[in-house]
Amino acid sequence: MVYNHRLLVKRVKNKLVVNEDKLDIFWKHERKSNKPWKPRNNIKDYSELSTAIVDIETSGLDSTIDRIYAIGARDQSKNVNIFMHFDERKILKGLISLINDTKPEIIFTYNGIGFDIPFIIKRCEINKIKHPFKISSRKIRVSTAIPYGYEPLEVYPIFVQHNIQHVDVYICVLRWDNTRRLLSDSKSLKQVPIDMGLRHERRLELEYEEILRCWNEGEGSNGWAQIEKYLRLDLEDTALVADKIVPDFYYEKYIAPNTGLGMLTLLGAGSKWSSGLQLACNSYPKPEQKLQFQGGLAGAFTGLYHKKRIAQVDISGMHPWIIWNYGLHSKYDVEEISLAMIEYFRSERERIINIPELSNRQKALKGILNYYYGLLGTGKLAFNDMVAAALVCAYSRCLLKLMLQIIKEMGATIIEYDTDGIYFMHDNPESVHQQLIAKLPQGITIKLENFAKAMFIPENGCKNYLLWTPEGKVIRRGSWSSRAKSKIENEHPIQYITHFLESYEAAEEYHKAQIRQIQSGNYPIDQLVIRRRIKEGEIELLKIGKPKQFVTYYTGVNGICTSGNYSKSYYCQLINTKRVELLQIIAPERLLGGSVQQLSLF
DNA sequence: ACCCTCCGGGG
DNA sequence: GCGTACGGAGGGT
Numbered sequence: 001m002v003y004n005h006r007l008l009v010k011r012v013k014n015k016l017v018v019n020e021d022k023l024d025i026f027w028k029h030e031r032k033s034n035k036p037w038k039p040r041n042n043i044k045d046y047s048e049l050s051t052a053i054v055d056i057e058t059s060g061l062d063s064t065i066d067r068i069y070a071i072g073a074r075d076q077s078k079n080v081n082i083f084m085h086f087d088e089r090k091i092l093k094g095l096i097s098l099i100n101d102t103k104p105e106i107i108f109t110y111n112g113i114g115f116d117i118p119f120i121i122k123r124c125e126i127n128k129i130k131h132p133f134k135i136s137s138r139k140i141r142v143s144t145a146i147p148y149g150y151e152p153l154e155v156y157p158i159f160v161q162h163n164i165q166h167v168d169v170y171i172c173v174l175r176w177d178n179t180r181r182l183l184s185d186s187k188s189l190k191q192v193p194i195d196m197g198l199r200h201e202r203r204l205e206l207e208y209e210e211i212l213r214c215w216n217e218g219e220g221s222n223g224w225a226q227i228e229k230y231l232r233l234d235l236e237d238t239a240l241v242a243d244k245i246v247p248d249f250y251y252e253k254y255i256a257p258n259t260g261l262g263m264l265t266l267l268g269a270g271s272k273w274s275s276g277l278q279l280a281c282n283s284y285p286k287p288e289q290k291l292q293f294q295g296g297l298a299g300a301f302t303g304l305y306h307k308k309r310i311a312q313v314d315i316s317g318m319h320p321w322i323i324w325n326y327g328l329h330s331k332y333d334v335e336e337i338s339l340a341m342i343e344y345f346r347s348e349r350e351r352i353i354n355i356p357e358l359s360n361r362q363k364a365l366k367g368i369l370n371y372y373y374g375l376l377g378t379g380k381l382a383f384n385d386m387v388a389a390a391l392v393c394a395y396s397r398c399l400l401k402l403m404l405q406i407i408k409e410m411g412a413t414i415i416e417y418d419t420d421g422i423y424f425m426h427d428n429p430e431s432v433h434q435q436l437i438a439k440l441p442q443g444i445t446i447k448l449e450n451f452a453k454a455m456f457i458p459e460n461g462c463k464n465y466l467l468w469t470p471e472g473k474v475i476r477r478g479s480w481s482s483r484a485k486s487k488i489e490n491e492h493p494i495q496y497i498t499h500f501l502e503s504y505e506a507a508e509e510y511h512k513a514q515i516r517q518i519q520s521g522n523y524p525i526d527q528l529v530i531r532r533r534i535k536e537g538e539i540e541l542l543k544i545g546k547p548k549q550f551v552t553y554y555t556g557v558n559g560i561c562t563s564g565n566y567s568k569s570y571y572c573q574l575i576n577t578k579r580v581e582l583l584q585i586i587a588p589e590r591l592l593g594g595s596v597q598q599l600s601l602f
Numbered sequence: 603a604c605c606c607t608c609c610g611g612g613g
Numbered sequence: 614g615c616g617t618a619c620g621g622a623g624g625g626t
Contacts, residue, residue, distance in 0.1 A: 148620080
């Protein structure tokens with residue numbers, strides 16, 4: 001009988017269930033055709049694009065009553081044109097001539113969709129000057145650009161004549177930080193380059209009133225020079241940020257060749273694969289309804305591991321490999337063009353992976369490959385395929401299960417595993433790695449990395465662990481700094497184990513020193529306090545405040561308090577309990593009979 | 603001290 | 614599977 005994995009998927013209400021036991025991970029999909037895929041046009045390097053970064057200075061935010069003082073435009077060779085005149089029309093004409101004469105491929109702005117371009121358009125209209133800009137009538141919800149809270153940005157894209165693309169770097173910043181969460185709350189052009197490590201200290205900043213004052217000093221004045229200096233710095237900062245984060249969007253041209261860079265920075269990743277396939281397959285299949293299915297396999301074993309070498313094996317590019325190897329392309333792509341595309345992206349990425357100058361392209365290809373799985377499992381997108389998505393996950397679970405079995409057979413200790421990677425302990429991790437390569441399906445890439453001296457998995461340790469690197473650093477994954485806990489409570493276990501790795505006595509010595517400091521009454525209060533909102537029905541906390549209120553409190557002699565002495569016995573007991581909990585995991589033999597035996601610490 | 607509202611980006 | 618989904622500043626009482 002012919003192997004058909006799609007028959008192993010059954011729908012139960014809104015859920016797809018895969019009969020995993022029948023999946024054959026050693027089966028390989030035979031492509032219908034070996035016709036290779038190549039991008040229609042050569043996609044030149046991001047650094048070769050002709051660009052213009054544009055920024056304006058104005059007398060205020062209202063384009064109907066305020067005017068433009070200056071416009072700066074910086075090209076890809078860092079040449080800057082500053083248009084600054086008493087006559088606003090000269091400024092506008094300067095910019096528009098520059099755009100029409102040089103026709104850059106891309107115009108970058110910082111919040112240009114929200115401010116600069118509509119302002120320029122309005123001033124052109126008022127001054128009766130022809131301009132090349134057009135605001136789209138179709139509003140786009142950029143679901144991954146979330147300025148604050150959870151409400152995404154909705155924007156009207158901007159089009160420029162001569163097929164010039166407009167990119168709003170501010171929106172790119174919001175999208176970049178949506179998953180990474182590395183930037184502070186302020187996404188201003190002054191703060192973002194610093195948070196991204198592109199600038200080390202703050203540069204010249206002009207308050208709004210200063211701009212007005214500088215302008216009023218008049219042509220040739222120091223004030224005008226200040227405005228120009230400030231404008232140049234804004235252009236420079238926009239360039240710094242754009243060069244870091246826009247390439248990822250630019251190289252998505254590979255999958256959506258007809259989508260301009262402007263739209264690539266606004267659309268979701270799955271929709272770009274979708275439009276690319278619509279083009280390549282010349283069809284628009286009706287999107288499938290979103291169905292639930294089981295994801296990757298994850299688990300962990302509570303304990304402290306340090307007696308042998310620790311390392312992680314992981315399958316690199318697992319989802320793309322599964323899709324390619326088992327032919328899990330969208331079923332609406334009858335010609336299997338997706339597979340040819342994925343094959344091209346994989347080999348292209350492999351080809352350039354060690355060329356530093358092409359690292360942007362390489363990283364973008366990695367993203368593109370990963371988004372295909374996103375297309376399969378997302379509702380409302382043409383070419384989505386829930387059964388294929390469910391099978392991708394099911395194969396990933398089978399592969400991981402086999403890896404776990406092989407590692408176990410080698411006598412290694414499994415510590416933690418999640419979707420595509422496994423932490424384990426063994427005298428010779430390299431031999432385990434070799435065995436995995438030998439026994440897993442041909443063509444899969446397994447990496448051996450993240451060597452560690454020690455690893456700790458607490459109770460409920462799934463996606464929750466501590467790693468001690470060979471350099472002596474402690475890496476925390478999961479909830480190791482809970483807001484609902486005091487610093488002492490968060491930090492004591494980490495410090496205790498770190499000392500324990502030296503010796504049991506060192507850990508006990510650390511613990512005793514902590515107890516002594518608590519007993520002295522001089523333990524820093526900021527290490528003891530908890531700061532959080534009061535929830536409904538928290539009787540103890542309601543003594544110091546009302547529900548929803550933010551409170552900073554600790555435990556005093558008479559219970560919860562906000563001032564006065566802390567309770568020595570409460571905090572001693574707190575860390576004593578922690579110590580016993582830890583010892584039960586890391587050295588139960590130290591606890592006589594397994595009971596909660598205290599050392600004479602008081 | 604507490605409670606509520608507003609703001610964030612651009613000038 | 615369920616419930617929750619921002620954080621700081623500033624002003625009024």
